[in-house]
Amino acid sequence: MTTSSDRLYQLLPAIYRIRDAEQGEPLRALLGILDAQLAAVEADITGLYENWFVETSDEWVVPYLGDLLGVRGLNTLPETSFSQRAYVANTLFYRRRKGTAHVLEVLAGDVTGWPAQGIEYFELLQTTQYLNHLRPFNTTPDLRDTNRLNLLETPFDSLPHSADVRSIHNRRGRHNLPNLGIFLWRLQNYPLLAATARQAGAPNAHGYHFSPLGNPAPLFNAPAGPGAPEEQRVPAPIRPLDFQLDLEAYQDQYASAASPPGNSRYYGPERSLQIISGNTPIPPGDVLCKDLRDWARPPAGKVAVDVRLGRMTFAAGEEPATSPVVAYHYGFSADIGGGPYDRRQRIREIRLPVKEFPVGAGKTHADLAAALTAWENDLPVNKPPAVIRIYDSATYTAHLSIALPAEGMLVIDCENGERPTLIGASPLTITSAAASSDQVAEVTLSGLVLEGHLAVSGKLALTLTDCTLIPGRKLDQDGYPEEPAQASLVVSGADLVDTSLIIRRSIVGPLELPEACRELIVSDTLVVAPLARDAAEPSRAAIAAGASGANSGPAASLERVTVFGTVHVRQLDLASEVIFVHPVTADRRQVGCARFSYIPEGSHTPRRYRCQPDLAIAARQQELDPLPVPPGEVAGIVLRLRPQFTSLRYGQAAFAQLAAACAGEIKTGAEDGAEMGAFSLLKQPQRLANMRVALDEYLRFGLVAGIFLVT
Secondary structure, three states, X not given: OOOXXXXXXXXXXXXXXXXXXXXXXXXXXHHHHXXXXXXXXXXXXXXXXXXXXXXXXXXXXXXHHHHHHOOOOOOOOOXXXXXXXXXXHOHHHHHHOOOOHHHHHHHHHHHHOOOEEEEEHHHHEOOOOEOOEOOHHHOOOOOOOHHHHHOOOOOOOOOOEOOOOOOOOOOOOOOOOOEEEEEEOOOEEEEEEEEEOEEOOOOOOOEEEOOOOOOOOOOEOOXXXXXXXXXXXXXXXXXXXXXXXXXXXXXXXXXXXXXXXXXXXXXXXXXXXXXXXXXXXXXXXXXXXXOOOOOOOOOOOOEEEEOOOXXXXXXXXXXXXXXXXEEEEEEEOOOOXXXXXXXXXXXXXXXXXXXXXXXXXXXXXXOHHHHHHHHHHHOOOOOXXXXXXXXXXXXXXXXXXXXEOOOOXXXXXXXXXXXXXXXXXXXXXXXXXXXXXXXXXXXXXXOOEEEEEEEEEOOEEEEEEOOEEOOOOOEXXXXXXXXXXXXXXXXXXXXXXXXXXXXEOOEEOOEEXXXXXXXXXXXXXXXXXXXXXXXXXXXXXXXXXOOOOOOOEOOEXXXXXXXXXXXXXXXEEEEEOOEEOOOEEEEEOOOOOEEOOEOOOOOEOOOEEOOEOXXXXXXXXXXXXXXXXOHHHHHHHHHHHOOOEOEOOOOOOOEOOEOOOOOHHHHXXXXXXXXXXXXXXXXXXXHHHHHHHHHHHHOOOOOEEEEEEOO
8 A cells, every 4th residue: 555655665666666575665664764854855845935925934934024024023912813924914005005094094903903993083173164175074063963973972973073182192182183093992792693592581571682691781793894884894882873773774775675685784694683583584674773671562563672782572462482593793802701712722632432412403412411311321330431512502401410430521512613501500510429539530611601500529620611600600681690699610528639620711700619629720711709789899709618718728820810809728829910809818828929910908828929019019119218108108009000990790791801091010910011810811912012013103294193992
């Protein structure tokens, strides 16, 4: 049989191959070695050729190609959408259009990876009209034009303004002759294309939430391509008035059409949202934009949609027999928690042999319970290593018990790009059979959203990756946690010395872990002890052995984590680039280290390195040496450096995002200059620094640019 290493051997005359076969093919083995070296030389030559072109070159070659064009170096951000490759490749495009507003808009998007909008404010200045150069759009605003008035002070504001002499650098002044505004949208839109709508509770059972969790969540726009209105080219919450005008325009245009198109600007199978009731898609002509704060019903034959709250209602007598299937987009800051994003780099490699149990519409098993039953019945005594994979974004019941054999292995995950929701986990119980100290069962949950909580016991190694355990276990129809004092994950049992927990890229509620557990490892995660309605502080600890936090949890290692709620652990082996919003206590402080983190007053940790607010106070002390920093000034530094967030409520699009007013020491306090906390992976300070470097080169002389973060 000819193999890939037989190229040289096949070039030999047949007589030599016959004689070589008679002697055990030593010549073939020798030429196989030579052929491997030939392949390496060929690959090197191919690589050299590909490195001539920026589209195919290795990443390390890109700066050298850029140097040939005189491109100024930027921060390389491998975990984001920005790459120096695109910046170098588009350099000629930028330079040919240098000085125009369009190139600055394109440049801003390329170097930050965020959608951008550029505005030349001189065009919006209200000026005296010259009869030979009339500007009819620059006159007194039409107070009957509701849509334009609704866009006032937004990036899409087209109304004329009087001159503003304040500086645009601090984002206070805008409308002046030399001013140019660059608006950036940091929140991302995530599509759920076949989710199960959540029915509202009595007496509003005629209404549904788009969110499978039953919480109010604004519907986001799916960015359209070139040619679409500016407002539809960015990932932002759909503006209710624009949605209403879109539906009215569609219904007016196609009122008498025999076969109207299935899509309006916002609604339809190829747009930002769609509703399917009883296996029948609801057309745009039957949809009505309505304020549904009070769950008002629409007229007969219509379905009312509130894009601001993510709700829908049906007319009397037209309620669906089963929950509608919805396609919509929601917003969030990053690929953290359960979500319909690319998880292929983090999906665990499974050792063979392993058996898959597929779940979903058209699959072998209709729900999670059926797949677990099939797994348990496959080999009742020693269940085989298995993967239970969910292939859609539907809702499934999760009030189940999973019992693993000694050294058993089970993975419950979903297809890449899907986000199934597991509800009713009260709890989802995971246990393992009694085993010796070296027999530990392994369980991995990946890509799931769990409403309820996990109850774990036995010798288990539990891994959560790209998962969401709802803080407060469940959200009410106003978006507040129903059980804010309860944990999302509870570990119990007598023999826990080999029980470990690993959490990566997830959003979890409070963790209730006994001190006897082997270890807790958390990275790129939000750990949230939620706030009850009208509460200013969490009612329980975020990580500890109990709700009060009096008893310590296990040894912990935290990297790039944001923790809302107190933390009490046996020892803190590592806290790197962590934001502890509330005090943290480690009983054993002789071991471990806290570095590049925010640690509030009242905390007791092992040695600290470049942590805030200690670092800022020490810097001020060095300035005043030998005089001490006055207590009042220390209190001011501590208050200034306290982390500030755009939203503190899970379920909102900007939850846990550092606010624009947050101290710079927090927003750039990570080891690499990124922000502290779970969203360090976004590298937002580096993106903005790239933006400023690029503006310096391509901004026309005399213009002044201001950068505005819309979301």
